[in-house]
Amino acid sequence: MRISSTTNLLKSLVVLSLLFYYATGDEVSPHTVSRYRRSNPTHRSQNNGHEPGATKTAGSKGKKGAFGGTRFGFLFGNNRQQPTDETEEELEINEIATTKYRGSWKIDSENAGVSAMHVQLMPNNKAVWFDSTSNGLSEIQNNPPLCKPRFGGRNTDPPQDCTAHGVEYDIETAQVRPLKVGSSPWCSSGGLGQNGNLVSTGGDKDGFRAVRNLNPCPNCDFEENARALFANRWYATQHTLEDGSFIVVGGRNAFNYEIVPSDSLQFTPKMIELALLEDTTDDGGRENNLYPFVNLLPDGNLFVFANYKSIVLNPNTGETIRNLPDLPGGSRNYPASGMSALLPINLDIDENSVPKVEVLICGGNTREAYTFSDLQQPKRTFLPALKDCGKLNLNKENAKWEIEQMPSRRVMGDMLLLPTGDVLMINGAQAGTSAWDAADIPNLTPVLYSPKKKKGKRFQELAPTTIPRMYHSVSVVLPNGQILVAGSNTNAFYKMEKYNDDFRFPTELRVEKFSPPYLDPALEKYRLEILEEQSNKQLKYGGEFNVAIGQTKGKIKKSNVKVTMYSPPFTTHGYSMNQRLLILKVKEVANRHISVVAPPSGTLAPPGHYLLFVVHRGVPSQGMWVHIAQ
Structure with missing residues (x-):
């Protein structure tokens, strides 16, 4: 009897191995440094069948809270019908217009002056973006003039930095207005305040504890309090709470969070410990839990994901309401840098029903990838990015991650929610990690993910760009439905052909606009x-x-x-x-x-x-x- 059971188990393992092998085709091999020039925009390599290994996961413990599987607590009541997978997949496909159009690209600006590392669309239809004041000069002068001692850059650059490190970009005319940036906002966080103002938190060097404010007016510049925060916030995540204030979570060596008002630079900071961040920090400088994924849930609690673990958190008390299952396969946060979004929440339902709340996390890399891509320099090896997506239904008490495979591997990509409810995956690379010069093989092809379609039919590859958008690139959903794409700077300062700099990928100042399939002229x-x-x-x-x-x-x-x-x-x-x-x-x-x-x-x-x-x-x-x- 034992022999029969063992035989059956071995057979099952063989079948599962074969299924895994065929499900993870289109492999990319680990490789060492190569170079990119505009004359070779695709920059692709052949694969050797390398597959990143799965990592071990730890068990979870903690208290179970009111956000558990059958209700959302006070907001929707406790006796309402829960959504089912079957009813959710019945998309209103009555007369959805179809198209074979895969989108199109155009250059919107040849030179925006500042390479976009961080971006926010403002209610005045201006996109505000900025880079860093600690990494040399940009390509646009401050206007009116303003100069400060230069930090970083080439040894041959002027000792004074008179360039702007932020711009306001008109999304309709492509006109640029330089913005004055005080403390360094490099690797900062941000969001729109209740009054349409941009609130930016953290950064590096003199910006570790800064809070900045930019109002949406014609001649406004950043105002700031350089010592507003309780802890250093470098690579932290900022998210809006139900009252309009912000929670700022984590950052390098900051295993805690604090609450920041959206309408004042003067406040008394208060810090609350968050054990999840310390528990998920990989040793040896890998980290893999910076820029944690944070989402506000319909009961006022927060979904917080770091590295491969996630919880439901009460932001007011710091209590872990619920431990969620680990997401297998690798690391998902900086520097492994996967993508994540809370999927669209459907409120057009019966009064006695509860909307489904799901989170999607895709891509990233193995927990060891950063060691090979950055920490062992000058010799670098770029491990293939992850190809999988995990989707978790937060309504269900004992939900498990539903795993799907993307058409291509992606690290450092953006995940945007489109007006239609579909998801766009764009930018990034197919190998390596975030950090200076730590990735290779640009992923030039956007992917459309339709969450309401049946599994196996949700992904669609769209028209590719010719411009690599690697580390420090961004994208924005515009009011007309187009996607603004900017940035990409894998270098510690601006490196370009005109300066005869040595680089694999240039600092990118061009701005593109991508038109998704719903902008097919035939559907106008x-x-x-x-x-x-x-x-x-x-x-x-x-x-x-x-x-x-x-x-x-x-x-x-x-x-x-x-x-x-x-x-x-x-x-x-x-x-x-x-x-x-x-x-x-x-x-x-x-x-x-x-x-x-x-x-x-x-x-x-x-x-x-x-x-x-x-x-x-x-x-x-x-x-x-x-x-x-x-």
């Missing part, structure tokens, strides 16, 4: 126009509001209309902080007016500015800025 006939002057832009929690649409050919069916509300994120180092997309409840579509119900509370939509889209047959309108508050 389905694109509705929001009449902003006849629509409500000031929303109240739980209140009904009106969206007016322009003239259409024929009657618009309610079943073909979806209204989405998007929180534009602060994006840096492959993570888009504060990003969320809500599918709002549509009550009526009649006489070119859409009656919509606003989110019920700040746990679903923290107070502030959002982009509102009307999606008709899968084609989004131009977004309209709205503001929600009590």
